Amino acid sequence: MVREGLLLPDSARIESASYSKTWRTLVGLDSFAFDRKLRDAAFHLFFIAGELKVIALGSGPSAVRRGMKRMLGRGRKSNLNCMEITQVRPAHFLGLPCITIHAYSFHIQENAMLQSKAQRKSEQSDRDWASG
Numbered sequence: 001m002v003r004e005g006l007l008l009p010d011s012a013r014i015e016s017a018s019y020s021k022t023w024r025t026l027v028g029l030d031s032f033a034f035d036r037k038l039r040d041a042a043f044h045l046f047f048i049a050g051e052l053k054v055i056a057l058g059s060g061p062s063a064v065r066r067g068m069k070r071m072l073g074r075g076r077k078s079n080l081n082c083m084e085i086t087q088v089r090p091a092h093f094l095g096l097p098c099i100t101i102h103a104y105s106f107h108i109q110e111n112a113m114l115q116s117k118a119q120r121k122s123e124q125s126d127r128d129w130a131s132g
Contacts, residue, residue, distance in 0.1 A: 001025055001072065003081040005127035006108060009041035022128075023072050031084045031106070038108060046114050048080060048105040059090060059097040067101045075105055079120035082106035 001023050008014050014037060016024040026034060035045045052074055056067030067088075075083045087102040109115060115123070 001075075001083045001085065002108070003076075003124065003127070005130060006081050008038075008108070009043060012037040012041040012043070020069075020072070022076065031104075043108060043110055044112055045082065046107045046109070048078075048107065050105075051086075052083075052103045052105065054101045054103075055091075055093055056099045056101070057093070057096055059099065063097075063099040064088060064101075067099050071101050071103050076124075078105065079117055079124050080105045080107045081120075081124065082108050 001019065002008070002016065004018075004020075004022050004024055014029070014034070015027040017027055019025045029037070031045070031047075038045050052071060054067045054071045054074075056063045056070065058066070068085075071085070072083065075081075083103050083105055085101065085103045087100070089100055091098050091100045107114065107120065
């Protein structure tokens with residue numbers, strides 16, 4: 001998943017589809033293939049350590065959608081522009097059906113040194129404003 005409004009290089013030929021107002025899903029790529037394409041285009045994909053996990057009560061598509069909204073909100077809160085969803089599976093929490101979602105955060109940028117949170121926030125605010 002990549003943030004909507006993120007300008008990726010045309011030379012990387014990265015295919016994506018709209019997922020929500022603020023996120024796009026990548027088509028046919030895992031994080032390794034995505035990283036190779038970005039490196040070939042002189043961009044950098046930074047892995048942010050630590051697995052993220054969200055539990056959404058309920059089952060079916062609506063629970064998955066709620067869980068994904070919470071998960072992607074975590075990326076937005078950290079001003080990161082890329083996430084890899086590694087697992088979505090049904091489970092039970094205190095005997096109630098739920099969906100667990102696991103993910104990792106990434107950040108894409110041209111510079112080889114990871115930007116500060118303030119710099120990422122400023123750039124993302126500009127992108128959000130530009131995309132309406």
